[in-house]
Amino acid sequence: MTKKLFAGLCFCIISLSTIAQPARQKANREVVEKVALKNATLLDGIATHTPFKGTIIIQNGLISRICKADEALPEGISREIDCTGKYITPGLFDAHIHLATAGIQTPEQTSARMEPMLSNMIKHGITTVRDMAGDAPTLAIYQRASELQQIQAPAIFYAAQFAGQSYFDLYKRGAKGPERRYLGTTPWYCAITPNTNIKLAIAQAKGAGASGIKIYADLSAKQIAEITKEAHLQGLQAWSHAAVFPVKPSDAIRAGVNSMSHSHDFSFDQLPGDTINISDAWAKAYKGIKLSMPVLDKQLVEMKKKDIFLDPTVFHASNNKMNNAFIVTRRAHELGVKIVTGTDWVYPEKEGDVPLLGEMKVLADSCGMSTAEILQSATYYSALATGLKDRGLIREGMRADLLVLAADPLKDLANLFAPLIVIKEGKMQSVKDMK
Structure with a gap:
């Protein structure tokens, strides 16, 4: 050496x-097998792709499946979040x-x-x-x-x-x-x-x-x-x-x-x-x-x-x-x-x-x-x-870093910065009133 x-x-x-270890917050230990973000408009991260309505299934920190609006959801969903009228983008x-x-x-x-x-x-x-x-x-x-x-x-x-x-x-x-x-x-x-x-x-x-x-x-x-x-x-x-x-x-x-x-x-x-x-x-x-x-x-x-x-x-x-x-x-x-x-x-x-x-x-x-x-x-x-x-795309197999938004970010970029839900690696980091 x-x-x-x-x-x-x-x-x-x-x-x-x-140097200090950060003050520890209690980790979210809730184990959720499959979470469905239902009926949102999805902006997948590619500029030339047209936004579409669909449902994102999150499992083990990843986007396990993306279902189109008329597609049946897979079995075993343990939690559903209604995102009707909402928009989802990558983090x-x-x-x-x-x-x-x-x-x-x-x-x-x-x-x-x-x-x-x-x-x-x-x-x-x-x-x-x-x-x-x-x-x-x-x-x-x-x-x-x-x-x-x-x-x-x-x-x-x-x-x-x-x-x-x-x-x-x-x-x-x-x-x-x-x-x-x-x-x-x-x-x-x-x-x-x-x-x-x-x-x-x-x-x-x-x-x-x-x-x-x-x-x-x-x-x-x-x-x-x-x-x-x-x-x-x-x-x-x-x-x-x-x-x-x-x-x-x-x-x-x-x-x-x-x-x-x-x-x-x-x-x-x-x-x-x-x-x-x-x-x-x-x-x-x-x-x-x-x-x-x-x-x-x-x-x-x-x-x-x-x-x-x-x-x-x-x-x-x-x-x-x-x-x-x-x-x-x-x-x-x-x-x-x-x-x-x-x-x-x-x-x-x-x-x-x-x-x-x-x-x-x-x-x-x-x-x-x-x-x-x-x-x-x-x-x-x-x-x-x-x-x-x-990460950086809404794709099956990608890390579930996602934003659930109240309004269309393509109409106003400021809408990106007021997310209703922030999801990082499948876990909710910040949640506001979804009404």
Whole structure:
């Protein structure tokens, strides 16, 4: 065992022993063999499919059968829920959040901040999230608590952040608290240098529970290609920023990453030179970069060819006056690039509206996407971008992550965020009056 690996494992053990276990709620131990959600209008998660009336049978956490309106139900139904006049969709994703970036806190502080935030997500219909870099020991605890239904929370999948040493040195200067000691030195905040053993670094990230590698900053095109290749060999996703300064978006595309975040940053590819200086690039961005559509189209056509998802974070862009994000996202959609819904925004720690609705509204109002296409992005495409093939669609054999809605979400996206029933892996997480 190398000294680096031993140190990383020791830190994991220490961190896991010092961070709070979430306050436990009594798990729902009721065993229900077959539940029927009867006579609803089903929106299955594919934008081109016409909604249809039917009944969903849930058994052992899965969608065991879908019956059309005129079809007899199977025997052995132990509970029926009349959903006449209601709508059912797959559970929603936020494919770009940061839950555990506030630094190491006391157990009580962590619990008081995290659990109401996660509960609020569930109540608004978000059943899965992709965390794009944070404290892995904290995330692992809450991921497990969510899996065991010990707290009300979405399913959590998270990234390990890989960046160059100079990035972490810069980050440390502004950081406060204990995290200053380990930024760049752990499997989940990993500094990549020319001497880094990429194979070992990715194995350590996987051992820390990461589902993907967040390719972030201060890396060369060669390093991005090596990280992406090795992540795929070890069964992990490669999730990249569009611009991994000094590397351009086209370098991440050539590497074949799984998804790219922040559509505004695609404008940096047209700047002169093989690499881009972060300060110069952002100085030009604030003055306004006029997009070169031929350069942009070349990138986007290659993304579609390689089936790379775009995580545009347009709500974030709209709050920072990054209007090129809308042009890039609209053009990506026109060229057939698959779009996912991620906010990269702060969630309320108590009750309150969630920013995912804001992301969807910008996609509709500024990026040319229909409500059906946005629903597909927030369910099926976001599942695939997270590396998941077991959810995001209403299909027999899929995980029963479902929303029962009072009104048609295709008429108003806001209807998605007021579910009457939220079901996660076949269990009801939030239930309102069905009248």
